[in-house]
Each structure stands twice: as C-alpha cells, then as structure tokens.
Amino acid sequence: MKSRTIDLIAPSGYPNDPAAVERGIGRLKAQGHKLENVDATRRRFQRFGGTDSERAADLNRLANPSRRLPDVVLAVRGGYGASRILHGLDYDGLRDRLRDQPVALVGHSDFTAIQCALFAQAGVKTFGGPMFAGDFGAEHLSIFTMTHFWQAISHPTLTVTSHEPQHQSVDVSGMLWGGNLAILASLVGTPYLPPVEGGILFIEDVNEHPFRIERMIYQLHQSGVLGRQQAIVMGEFSGGRLSEYDNGYSLDAMIDQVRAVTGIPVVTGLQFGHVDNLLTLPFGASAHLVSNERGFKLTMSDYPHLV
Structure with a gap:
C-alpha cells in the first residue's frame, strides 16, 4: 500500500473511547501513513470535538494555499x-483548493452535513465512508471496510453490486448523493442542501423507528427534493425496534408506502450506514443504477481519486 498523508478533522463529536484513537493511530502509522492534526482527536468542548471555531478551522486549514494538501481528510467521528x-x-477558499483535486474527504453520519454543504456551496465532491475512531480504531477491524475504502478512493471508477432481489426494475443514470437521512431532512430549506436534479439518492440512519424514517422521507418528498430524483437507494437502517403497537408496520411496509406515495423507484440492500462492514461511496459522482429481481448494480465515475 502506498504511503499517504491523512489529515484528521473533528467536525462533530469527540471520540468517547481513547483506546480506539490509539488503535487507529497505531494501525495507520504501521502501514506507513503520515497523520496530521492528531490533536483533533483529543479536543473536547461540551459534547463536541472542540469549539465551533476550532472544528471549522480543521476544514478551513485546507483552504490555505501555503499548506500542502493531504491525500485523505478523515473525520474522527460523527x-x-x-x-x-x-x-x-x-x-470560496475550499472551492479554489479542493475542487477536482485528488483529495479524499471521508466520513458518514453527521458528516453528511459537511458533504452537502461543500457540494452546494463549493462544488466539492467527497466520500461517504469509514471514520477514524469507529472504523480505523475498531476493536475488530473490518477487512471488508478497509479494502473497499482504499479501492474506492484510489480508482477512477467503482462498481457496487448486491444479490438482494428487487421489487422494481430500474435503469437510471444521475448524480449519486445522500447520506444520513436525519441530516438530509434537517438541511431542507437551507442553502446547504444541494439542489440536485435527476439524482440517485442514497440514505441511511441508525436507531430510528420506521415511522420516524417515513416522516423524514416525507419531509424530503413534500419539500420537492424527492420529485427531482431518479431513484432512492436504501442503505442500512440499523438499531430500530418494532413494538406490538406497530401491528405489521415494518420497515418493508414503510418502503412500500414510500414507493406508492412518491412514485420513485426504491432500491434496497445498499451496504452503507452504521454497520461494521461499510462501503465507501463518492458523493457527487456520475452513477448508473440497474436493478431487477436478481439484485442491483451501481456503477460510479467522475470523482476525485488518489494518484
């Protein structure tokens, strides 16, 4: 593996497991990578990885023309x-320095807000993928997650397949974008949600009941966001629990309702979200999605990759 410079940023919370931080540092250094801004893993302000100004400065450092760009910018956690x-x-500075440059900005969960804002305001493409503490510092490292991460950020094209049978046949092309559903819904009506036309929207979330997931999808639908998309690709919605009161209202029933109300194809089974074995997906890539009763195939291109 080629040695890379990895810049750590903490735009959200602080890592609550110091051992995970040390494991992540040790593993990446053992592979020959150079880590920058490690202090971001040790900052704390209330429940955040530093004050608002400190956390913004992590990203704004990338706009400094006198500073050499890293290969990877990795979120510490969500x-x-x-x-x-x-x-x-x-x-403006981030656009001038990062747009179309071979730099991989990577994270998921709360990092979705950064991804959306960077694309909406600066046209910067990023990656939904593993984070430093929870993934690189995991007690049991996922070989799947690590292999797919390095493959995704180092090649100009990427293909993801699933053998999960699909309820709808789909053959569409568009910009791939999305991430955490709660964050996407929270950005509706702000200048930080990109106005994507004809896109392929992927979504995921954690510890959310199907009715809460449906409510957030309805927000995207009723605000007009979904009506501009070619398809929705459902990632992992882990941690949600049903109760007796649900009376048959399951995740599958919710997806059927979304299909009926929106009229948009919904593809399921994307291995992305709050899971151990995690795909890395380029936010802003050109994508082609094909699905049928045998599964789906998602092909991506036109995104920054390491050289």
Missing part, C-alpha cells in the same frame, strides 16, 4: 455538531 459550523466554512 454524532452531532457539523450543522453548527456550516456558516463558518470558507467555501
């Missing part, structure tokens, strides 16, 4: 807090 710093980012 949680909450990215929305608080969106107004403080130097979008």
Whole structure:
C-alpha cells in the first residue's frame, strides 16, 4: 500500500473511547501513513470535538494555499455538531483548493452535513465512508471496510453490486448523493442542501423507528427534493425496534408506502450506514443504477481519486 498523508478533522463529536484513537493511530502509522492534526482527536468542548471555531478551522486549514494538501481528510467521528459550523466554512477558499483535486474527504453520519454543504456551496465532491475512531480504531477491524475504502478512493471508477432481489426494475443514470437521512431532512430549506436534479439518492440512519424514517422521507418528498430524483437507494437502517403497537408496520411496509406515495423507484440492500462492514461511496459522482429481481448494480465515475 502506498504511503499517504491523512489529515484528521473533528467536525462533530469527540471520540468517547481513547483506546480506539490509539488503535487507529497505531494501525495507520504501521502501514506507513503520515497523520496530521492528531490533536483533533483529543479536543473536547461540551459534547463536541472542540469549539465551533476550532472544528471549522480543521476544514478551513485546507483552504490555505501555503499548506500542502493531504491525500485523505478523515473525520474522527460523527454524532452531532457539523450543522453548527456550516456558516463558518470558507467555501470560496475550499472551492479554489479542493475542487477536482485528488483529495479524499471521508466520513458518514453527521458528516453528511459537511458533504452537502461543500457540494452546494463549493462544488466539492467527497466520500461517504469509514471514520477514524469507529472504523480505523475498531476493536475488530473490518477487512471488508478497509479494502473497499482504499479501492474506492484510489480508482477512477467503482462498481457496487448486491444479490438482494428487487421489487422494481430500474435503469437510471444521475448524480449519486445522500447520506444520513436525519441530516438530509434537517438541511431542507437551507442553502446547504444541494439542489440536485435527476439524482440517485442514497440514505441511511441508525436507531430510528420506521415511522420516524417515513416522516423524514416525507419531509424530503413534500419539500420537492424527492420529485427531482431518479431513484432512492436504501442503505442500512440499523438499531430500530418494532413494538406490538406497530401491528405489521415494518420497515418493508414503510418502503412500500414510500414507493406508492412518491412514485420513485426504491432500491434496497445498499451496504452503507452504521454497520461494521461499510462501503465507501463518492458523493457527487456520475452513477448508473440497474436493478431487477436478481439484485442491483451501481456503477460510479467522475470523482476525485488518489494518484
């Protein structure tokens, strides 16, 4: 594996497991990578990985023309807090330095807010993928996650397949974008949600009941966001629990309702979200999605990759 410079940023929460931080540092250094801004893993302010200004500065450092760009910019963890710093980012400077450059900005969950804002305000493409503490510092490292991560950010094209049978036949092309559903819904009506036309929207979330998932999807639908998309690709919605009161209202029933109300194809089984074995997906890539009773195939291109 080629040695890379990896810049750590903490736009959201602080890592609550110091051992995970040390494991992540040890593993990446053992592979020959150079880590920058490690202090971001040790900052704390209330429940955040530093004050709002400190966390915004992690990203704004990338706009400094006198500083050499890293190969990878890796979010320490998710949680909450990215929305608080969106107004403080130097979008003009970040556009000038990062747009179409071979730099991989990577994270998921709360990092979705950063991804959306960078694309909406600066046209910067990023990656939904593993984070430093929870994934690189996991007690049991996922070989699947690590292999797919390095493959995704190092090649100009990427293909993801699933053998999960699909209820609808789909053959569409468009921009791939999305991420955490709660974050996407929270950005509706703000200048930080990109106005994507003809896109392929992927979504995921954690610890959310199907009715809460449906409510957030309805928000995207009723605000007009879904009506501009070619398809929805459902990632993992882990941690949600049903009760006796649900009386048959399951995740599958919710998806059927979304299909009926929106009229948009919904593809299921994308291995992305709060799971151990995680895909890495380029936010802003050109994508082609084909699905049928045998599964689906998602092909991506036109995104920054390491050289």
